[in-house]
Amino acid sequence: MFELFAQSAFSGVLAGAYYALIALGLALVFGTMRVINLAHGELVLLAAYVAYSAENKLHLDPLASLPLAVAVVGLTSIAVYGLLSRIKKDRELNSLILTFGLGVIMTNAILMIWSADIHSTSVPWHHDAIILADLLFAMNSEVFFGVAGLVVVAGLWWWLEKTWYGRALRAVASNRDAAKLMGINPQFTEILSFAVAGLLASVAGIAIYSAKVIQPSLGHHLTVKAFIITVLAGMGSVPGVLLGGMLLGIVENLTVTLASSALQELAGMVLFLVVLLVMPSGLFGRVRRRG
Amino acid sequence: MNKLKIPAVLVLAYLVLPLAVNGNDYVVSLIVAALTIGGIALAWSMLGNLGGMVSFGHAAFFGIGSYASALLTIKAGWPVLVSMLFAGLVAAASSIATMPALRLRGPYFALSILAYAEIFRIIATEWKGLTGGAAGILSIPRLPEIMGIDLGGKIGGYFVVVTLVIAMVGIYAVIRRSPQGLALKAMHDSEDATRVVGVNATMLKALMLVVSAFFAGLMGAFNAHYINFLEPDYAFSGSWTTLAIVAAIFGGYRTLWGPLIGALVVYLVDQLVFKAILPQGHQIILGALLGAMVLFSPTGLTPLIAKLTRLQRKETANAAH
Amino acid sequence: MLHINGLTVTFGGLVAVSDVTFDMREGEVLGLVGPNGAGKTTLFNAICGLARPGSGTVELMGKNLLSMPIHHRARAGIGRAFQVPQPMHELTVRENLTVAQRFGAGKVDKAKIEELLDVLKLGHKADMDAATSLALTEQKALEVGKALATEPKLLMLDEVLAGLETTGKRAFLDTLEEVRKRYRLSVMIVEHDIETITRMCPRVLVLNFGRLIADGSPDQVFNDPEVIRSYTGGEPA
Numbered sequence: 001m002f003e004l005f006a007q008s009a010f011s012g013v014l015a016g017a018y019y020a021l022i023a024l025g026l027a028l029v030f031g032t033m034r035v036i037n038l039a040h041g042e043l044v045l046l047a048a049y050v051a052y053s054a055e056n057k058l059h060l061d062p063l064a065s066l067p068l069a070v071a072v073v074g075l076t077s078i079a080v081y082g083l084l085s086r087i088k089k090d091r092e093l094n095s096l097i098l099t100f101g102l103g104v105i106m107t108n109a110i111l112m113i114w115s116a117d118i119h120s121t122s123v124p125w126h127h128d129a130i131i132l133a134d135l136l137f138a139m140n141s142e143v144f145f146g147v148a149g150l151v152v153v154a155g156l157w158w159w160l161e162k163t164w165y166g167r168a169l170r171a172v173a174s175n176r177d178a179a180k181l182m183g184i185n186p187q188f189t190e191i192l193s194f195a196v197a198g199l200l201a202s203v204a205g206i207a208i209y210s211a212k213v214i215q216p217s218l219g220h221h222l223t224v225k226a227f228i229i230t231v232l233a234g235m236g237s238v239p240g241v242l243l244g245g246m247l248l249g250i251v252e253n254l255t256v257t258l259a260s261s262a263l264q265e266l267a268g269m270v271l272f273l274v275v276l277l278v279m280p281s282g283l284f285g286r287v288r289r290r291g
Numbered sequence: 292m293n294k295l296k297i298p299a300v301l302v303l304a305y306l307v308l309p310l311a312v313n314g315n316d317y318v319v320s321l322i323v324a325a326l327t328i329g330g331i332a333l334a335w336s337m338l339g340n341l342g343g344m345v346s347f348g349h350a351a352f353f354g355i356g357s358y359a360s361a362l363l364t365i366k367a368g369w370p371v372l373v374s375m376l377f378a379g380l381v382a383a384a385s386s387i388a389t390m391p392a393l394r395l396r397g398p399y400f401a402l403s404i405l406a407y408a409e410i411f412r413i414i415a416t417e418w419k420g421l422t423g424g425a426a427g428i429l430s431i432p433r434l435p436e437i438m439g440i441d442l443g444g445k446i447g448g449y450f451v452v453v454t455l456v457i458a459m460v461g462i463y464a465v466i467r468r469s470p471q472g473l474a475l476k477a478m479h480d481s482e483d484a485t486r487v488v489g490v491n492a493t494m495l496k497a498l499m500l501v502v503s504a505f506f507a508g509l510m511g512a513f514n515a516h517y518i519n520f521l522e523p524d525y526a527f528s529g530s531w532t533t534l535a536i537v538a539a540i541f542g543g544y545r546t547l548w549g550p551l552i553g554a555l556v557v558y559l560v561d562q563l564v565f566k567a568i569l570p571q572g573h574q575i576i577l578g579a580l581l582g583a584m585v586l587f588s589p590t591g592l593t594p595l596i597a598k599l600t601r602l603q604r605k606e607t608a609n610a611a612h
Numbered sequence: 613m614l615h616i617n618g619l620t621v622t623f624g625g626l627v628a629v630s631d632v633t634f635d636m637r638e639g640e641v642l643g644l645v646g647p648n649g650a651g652k653t654t655l656f657n658a659i660c661g662l663a664r665p666g667s668g669t670v671e672l673m674g675k676n677l678l679s680m681p682i683h684h685r686a687r688a689g690i691g692r693a694f695q696v697p698q699p700m701h702e703l704t705v706r707e708n709l710t711v712a713q714r715f716g717a718g719k720v721d722k723a724k725i726e727e728l729l730d731v732l733k734l735g736h737k738a739d740m741d742a743a744t745s746l747a748l749t750e751q752k753a754l755e756v757g758k759a760l761a762t763e764p765k766l767l768m769l770d771e772v773l774a775g776l777e778t779t780g781k782r783a784f785l786d787t788l789e790e791v792r793k794r795y796r797l798s799v800m801i802v803e804h805d806i807e808t809i810t811r812m813c814p815r816v817l818v819l820n821f822g823r824l825i826a827d828g829s830p831d832q833v834f835n836d837p838e839v840i841r842s843y844t845g846g847e848p849a
Contacts, residue, residue: 035397036359036397036402075337080444083582083586086586087585088589089589090589092396092397092398093345093397094585094589096345096397096398096401097345097536097540097581097585098581098582098585098586100347100536100581101537101577101578101579101580101581101582101585102578102582103578104315104317104533104574104575104577104578104581105575105578105579105582106575106577106578107574107578108574109572109575111571111572112572112575113571115571116571120514220529224402224405224409227398227402230407231399259442262413262416262417263413263417265409265413266409266410266413266414266417269406269409269410269413272403272406273392273403273406273407273410276395276399276403277391277392277394277395277403280432323637419807470710470711470713470714470715470720471714473700473703473707473710473711474700474711474714474715476702476703477700477701477703477708477711479701479702480701480702481698481700481701483662483694483697483698484694484698484700484758485711486661486662486682486683487660487661487662487682487685487686487692488686488700488711488712488715488716488758488759488761489683489684489685489686489687489712489715489716489717489718489762490683490711490715491681491683491715492683545733555847581819606691
């Protein structure tokens with residue numbers, strides 16, 4: 001029994017780091033623009049498909065396709081910003097509908113370009129198992145991206161807290177007009193946040209392609225996961241995203257172990273609703289009313 | 292002009308259209324599907340326009356309505372039309388579970404309703420004893436025969452759905468003109484002003500949610516008896532929500548007829564034109580449409596047309612001088 | 613009929629209303645004056661529910677207002693007109709009054725609405741959009757009209773005369789006097805113009821830095837040294 005618990009906790013932690021990768025871009029854009037980008041999951045998926053094409057056409061390892069994915073997804077992400085910035089009124093509502101529409105476009109574009117078949121990497125290393133302490137089982141790619149998730153979260157946190165760009169970003173997030181007076185160009189920082197969100201989505205997409213299977217309808221699912229984690233984290237908290245991702249990962253894995261895999265999603269959704277309704281500022285967020 | 296509008300719509304709906312398409316089962320079934328989506332779009336718009344809330348989970352109420360009605364007829368042996376009405380009530384009751392979400396705003400509300408829809412879908416899948424699980428329910432009773440018209444047939448189904456949506460528009464019109472509807476409309480931009488004159492906004496929003504869920508559930512119930520088959524992934528499918536949102540935004544979710552017109556245009560064009568051009572991924576055009584509407588005409592098609600015709604009339608009037 | 617006891621409202625570290633205590637009789641017309649930032653509007657907000665007091669009590673005709681949500685206070689008898697007119701957007705003038713009546717007074721009485729439109733001289737614009745088609749005087753009239761439609765016991769007017777030129781002001785004052793008599797209202801007025809206050813209010817309260825520093829007839833109050841000091845910019849003694 002202990003082995004089962006330990007294994008599901010371990011898998012949960014690894015899954016959590018990978019979930020955090022998916023959610024970071026969404027959380028970053030929400031932090032700077034107060035906009036939930038409902039096409040974020042599709043951006044992640046796009047990166048995964050770029051990795052798939054790079055592997056099959058250019059014979060690149062998924063990890064080596066990162067620059068290509070960043071180029072494609074980063075530009076797409078900036079294009080999403082370009083459209084969003086054209087919204088004149090009712091930004092909160094219209095940005096939801098617009099990004100929802102963009103998500104539909106991207107899902108269908110992926111379907112048209114890459115067909116409905118499911119894919120995963122055929123580079124064997126990614127799927128090879130490693131066993132830690134004679135007890136815990138994982139695939140190489142899961143461990144790799146679990147660690148990568150930690151590094152990226154730490155990197156993003158450092159960037160936001162310690163560099164001038166990061167500070168400008170946070171200044172715009174907390175008070176756009178005051179930031180303008182301080183000489184920060186809010187438009188530039190917003191583009192920057194979308195570009196960085198594209199970078200984060202690329203890493204996440206390659207992680208998914210390496211460790212899981214992809215199919216065109218996955219994007220929407222990823223957006224929902226990202227949103228759930230962002231809510232668990234509390235808006236605006238980068239370390240919170242990591243903890244929120246891990247919480248979700250562990251809860252899902254324990255549900256599979258203790259109950260059934262059919263209830264995995266249910267557990268995540270219930271956790272999300274409970275936190276959303278009971279703890280208005282998330283588990284790890286600063287106090288901020290959401291209502 | 293306005294007095295002629297209602298009889299004109301009725302003649303069109305009950306005489307012209309049925310006569311024009313009767314016999315072409317394919318077109319009739321497309322129109323029925325479009326009106327079903329139109330009904331959800333209307334229900335969605337009631338909440339969006341008057342409640343000021345975007346829901347990404349109306350499939351939840353649609354799915355609950357379809358299952359409730361199917362089960363009431365099969366397991367309890369109720370008459371179909373009674374079950375449909377009751378299923379609407381069940382969906383309305385289920386919306387009470389989602390009411391804590393009314394405290395939330397914008398994206399939080401939108402996505403929490405989506406979470407509810409997911410939860411309901413999983414329950415429908417896992418509660419095999421009641422719902423038959425993922426295998427679904429087969430041979431759901433058809434709509435009955437009334438006064439010599441077989442409502443279970445294609446054209447009969449059309450008459451039922453068209454009656455439902457026209458009744459919905461009528462009720463919606465009454466709600467919009469009621470003090471409650473006016474107060475909700477005013478809430479958008481004048482929250483404090485509305486509250487200090489005694490409006491309990493939360494309660495009114497909750498009522499709108501219940502009404503909206505009732506209508507979405509009613510459409511689900513109709514669809515279950517029209518299609519005669521249900522499975523969780525179909526009844527709770529996100530595309531019920533997606534199509535309804537596209538239709539409502541396209542037609543103008545703040546207008547009375549916009550959601551219905553939007554559904555007819557969007558669904559028929561999608562199925563008859565886009566699907567022929569792009570067999571795979573034709574919904575890409577729906578996404579593009581949605582984006583274009585938000586960017587260029589956020590109030591939707593119906594107000595846009597109204598504006599254009601007004602302009603034209605003004606021009607003709609000017610030319611006459 | 614209105615009892616306010618020890619009312620204190622703070623925003624963060626700032627004390628906007630500090631330990632204010634006074635009573636108001638039925639039918640009284642009470643002026644509330646003080647320099648900018650003295651806490652007049654905050655006091656209004658605390659009474660009608662838009663600000664949450666840290667301590668103190670507010671009772672209207674025996675009912676504890678502070679335990680009520682905002683929307684119950686209109687039913688309890690509070691009618692509030694804002695300094696910057698806040699018509700309910702997207703509604704016509706008549707719809708504004710209808711909504712206020714339905715929810716604030718709990719009834720639908722079309723004759724009463726017509727009467728209000730008539731008294732406030734808004735009849736010719738009754739079916740126009742309230743947010744976009746009214747002149748300033750008319751916006752102010754509608755602002756008062758919304759409060760009246762809720763059938764208040766206590767009408768709270770927050771600088772409803774501000775921005776009007778002399779003739780408009782005089783006409784509006786006459787209208788206010790007419791509605792006050794007709795509906796037997798108690799009135800609380802925030803106003804900068806001392807002449808207006810002297811003409812309308814037998815009793816005046818002065819707030820400065822959130823504290824109540826004077827309470828009496830206009831004569832007494834405006835000759836009070838502390839009040840004079842507060843208007844010339846001194847710190848409270």
